[in-house]
Amino acid sequence: MSHAHPSHPAPAHEMTELNRESRMGGLGTETDTREIRRISLRDLEHRRSEITDQLWSAATDIGFFQVVDHGIDAATLDHVFAMSERFFALPENVKANYPLRPGTNAGWEYRSQVRPSVRTPDQKESYQVTLPRMADLWPTDAELEGFRATIESFEARCRQIAMDLLSCFADRLGFARDFFTRAHDPSDPGYQSTLRLLHYYAFPDDLLDRPDIWRAGAHTDFDALTLLFQRTGQGGLQVLPGAEAQTQAWTPVEPSDDAITCNIGDMLMRWSDDLLPSNFHRVRPPRRDEYRGPRHTIAFFAQANADVVIEGPAGLHEPITAAEYLRQRIAANFAG
Numbered sequence: 427m428s429h430a431h432p433s434h435p436a437p438a439h440e441m442t443e444l445n446r447e448s449r450m451g452g453l454g455t456e457t458d459t460r461e462i463r464r465i466s467l468r469d470l471e472h473r474r475s476e477i478t479d480q481l482w483s484a485a486t487d488i489g490f491f492q493v494v495d496h497g498i499d500a501a502t503l504d505h506v507f508a509m510s511e512r513f514f515a516l517p518e519n520v521k522a523n524y525p526l527r528p529g530t531n532a533g534w535e536y537r538s539q540v541r542p543s544v545r546t547p548d549q550k551e552s553y554q555v556t557l558p559r560m561a562d563l564w565p566t567d568a569e570l571e572g573f574r575a576t577i578e579s580f581e582a583r584c585r586q587i588a589m590d591l592l593s594c595f596a597d598r599l600g601f602a603r604d605f606f607t608r609a610h611d612p613s614d615p616g617y618q619s620t621l622r623l624l625h626y627y628a629f630p631d632d633l634l635d636r637p638d639i640w641r642a643g644a645h646t647d648f649d650a651l652t653l654l655f656q657r658t659g660q661g662g663l664q665v666l667p668g669a670e671a672q673t674q675a676w677t678p679v680e681p682s683d684d685a686i687t688c689n690i691g692d693m694l695m696r697w698s699d700d701l702l703p704s705n706f707h708r709v710r711p712p713r714r715d716e717y718r719g720p721r722h723t724i725a726f727f728a729q730a731n732a733d734v735v736i737e738g739p740a741g742l743h744e745p746i747t748a749a750e751y752l753r754q755r756i757a758a759n760f761a762g
């Protein structure tokens with residue numbers, strides 16, 4: 427697998443991250459000893475310092491946490507997930523009109539994401555929305571009434587929550603409170619945050635018990651911060667803190683309709699001089715005796731605008747633009 431364009435060899439830090447991923451195949455065990463904390467965002471403006479303490483503690487501890495009382499109501503989430511299901515239920519020849527353009531994080535793909543950790547395609551299809559790159563990629567209202575409006579408004583809600591969380595991290599890192607908000611300005615043509623609808627296929631008998639087949643192979647996210655919406659009963663996400671990678675003891679993240687599961691990505695890890703760790707996670711296949719129907723999730727990836735230079739307060743890592751950083755990571759993750 428090529429890691430980067432041949433004329434631009436990946437710099438040393440990048441190779442380290444890719445090497446880290448390519449060592450993470452395997453099975454491991456499940457453990458309940460780590461706690462995925464649930465943090466209420468209710469009344470953030472008045473409880474900012476208390477919430478910031480809780481976020482910082484959970485983020486520096488295992489890099490994964492859940493937020494509740496985030497302000498998106500159940501009816502909205504039901505509607506967005508219903509739209510997502512309807513999109514994936516469109517005929518294949520319709521979805522094929524809106525293909526993922528390589529390297530863009532925009533459009534529809536199926537079974538094309540090959541993680542360096544497992545080297546087989548994730549058993550899923552996805553539709554990615556990166557606002558400035560969506561020309562010709564929205565299904566028409568005749569094909570799917572209201573889809574674009576629903577998804578655009580949900581993207582904005584997700585972005586707001588992500589920016590609220592990042593503003594708390596900015597306080598702790600010594601950046602201005604609106605530092606990350608400015609770095610993810612959607613009115614800039616270089617905006618590259620992505621909303622991703624995910625459909626993991628119903629799991630067929632013949633793929634059960636195969637150690638090389640995953641719904642999503644082990645990886646760290648390459649963004650700054652990820653918000654993940656899951657549905658009650660559609661589990662499978664497992665987390666492994668990097669500092670404990672040797673144990674291969676993975677913690678399951680219990681899905682629930684009301685919580686947003688959040689994790690730190692590699693971009694924020696760099697930006698925080700490694701204070702905030704990105705962590706491995708993966709989506710395991712169902713077991714023979716478990717629910718094996720389709721699994722739907724939605725992820726929002728906060729990824730700083732293309733021209734933004736990622737540079738931590740202590741300058742631990744070489745400065746790199748967000749565009750270059752993402753280019754390298756995407757090149758290593760998609761087949762073809």
Ligand SMILES: O=C(O)CCC(=O)C(=O)O
Pocket residue numbers: 624642647654656663707708709723724725
């Ligand atoms: O769908 C999930 O539960 C996790 C998805 C994920 O980790 C990703 O798309 O980066």
Ligand SMILES: [Fe+2]
Pocket residue numbers: 645646647707
């Ligand atoms: Fe992920």
